[in-house]
Amino acid sequence: MTSTARSEIPPDVRVGVIGVGQMGADHVARITERIKGARVSVVDDYVRETAEKVAAGAPGCRVADSWQELIAADDVDAVLIASPGRFHREQATAGIDAGKPVLCEKPLAMTPEDAYAVVEAEKQAGGAYVSLGFMRRFDREYAELKDALDAGELGEISVINCKHRNAHTLPGFDDTMMVHDSAVHEIDAISYFLGEAVTEVQTVLPVPGPRADDGQHDPMILMFRTASGRIITDELYVNTDSGYEVRTEVLGSAGIATIGMGIDRVTTQLSGGSWSGAIHPDFRPRFIDAYDAEVQAWVAAVADGSRVARRSATTWDGYLAAATCAAAEESLTAGRFVPVTTRPRP
Structure with a gap:
């Protein structure tokens, strides 16, 4: 070509x-x-x-x-x-x-x-x-957190906790779509924040909530492990009937940072208990900017x-996300950590 x-x-x-x-x-x-x-x-x-x-x-x-x-x-x-x-x-x-x-x-x-x-x-x-x-990657809170991580402000990172919530989904939004359409955002965020890919993933299926559709386990929890041993959790709850919410919490040796709390910028809890943050002046769709x-x-x-x-x-980021989604989809029925299989980068 x-x-x-x-x-x-x-x-x-x-x-x-x-x-x-x-x-x-x-x-x-x-x-x-x-x-x-x-x-x-x-x-x-x-x-x-x-x-x-x-x-x-x-x-x-x-x-x-x-x-x-x-x-x-x-x-x-x-x-x-x-x-x-x-x-x-x-x-x-x-x-x-x-x-x-x-x-x-x-x-x-x-x-x-x-x-x-x-x-x-x-x-x-x-x-x-x-x-x-x-x-x-173009959201101001995500960019601010990325810059803080790159600067080492939180020290060594051990755990990232993510939450991804929607008010409702359309009919036919099944477990596979929860992985490929919802969790894929957090999967990309892992490589964006940490600069390393996921090596294995396990999907955990709690008792479905009252508004879960047929073929859908809602909520759903995914656990990812990277090559360096970091653990990332992703809680998907896509029929909350209460609105759209995306959060990310990063646990580091020098502090904890959180984005997606409905405020204007990253909130940070540092050693000694100090905190910083600001309240949104008004309501706007979360990612329009x-x-x-x-x-x-x-x-x-x-x-x-x-x-x-x-x-x-990039396309390589998209390939890594697709490979991780495939492992997560396999884990839906495997009931264990499934390795992420990838090919060499051209």
Whole structure:
């Protein structure tokens, strides 16, 4: 596979959006209303009526007859993929082959094999083209905690406790989807915060809550172990009927840091019992600013030729997440720690 050379990017990056359901439509509105240096030029969706409705809200936007047409279009400089995960491998590799930068919503692919194929496609193309949409890397609290960890402010890290809660899920959101759609965010956060991959994972299934759907164990608890022996827990509770909440608590030898407490920044409990924090001035959707920052950074990377935003997850991060999800899915029935099997990095 050989990517074709791209001509000079115009002042406003022309973005083609594949899949304009809830997430894709949000991205179209985001680029149209809040992102500088870009506009949505083409959209595609398997429901033509949906695509036409979304395109009507983006000045100068047209509807493609297929995602293949969108990627090949002369009026598309970069591709944003917000289609269902089972299509991501084929669409991302097509974007790479066309020599167009890609922002792909998570997951990179539904299996480690498909995710690895995207990694190899970049290798054959001679460089990185894909930014993977783990938006938490662009959240201010996550970035602040990452900087604190990199600076060694918490000392040696031994445990990370994560909580991931939703008010409700749609019918059909089963155990497998809880792993691949929900826990995958915490899985990526592990490598983001610690700089090392998960080596084994065990899934624990408590008694399902009263609002759990058929085929769904809710809540669900996952335990991860890294190569250095650190333990990460992830509590999933996706039908709380009480709202959306994501927390991360890091236990270190010099202090404990927590994000996601509904406040404006990281709260930190340090040796001696000192505490710092600030209260949110008002209520806002938890990650809207992170999504905006992610897309703005991607547009800037497309415009300057670097193609991949600096903080963004890469295809390799996506492959590691897919391999870890596969082990977690196996652990649903294995009842033990399952090793994460990975191939060498190309």
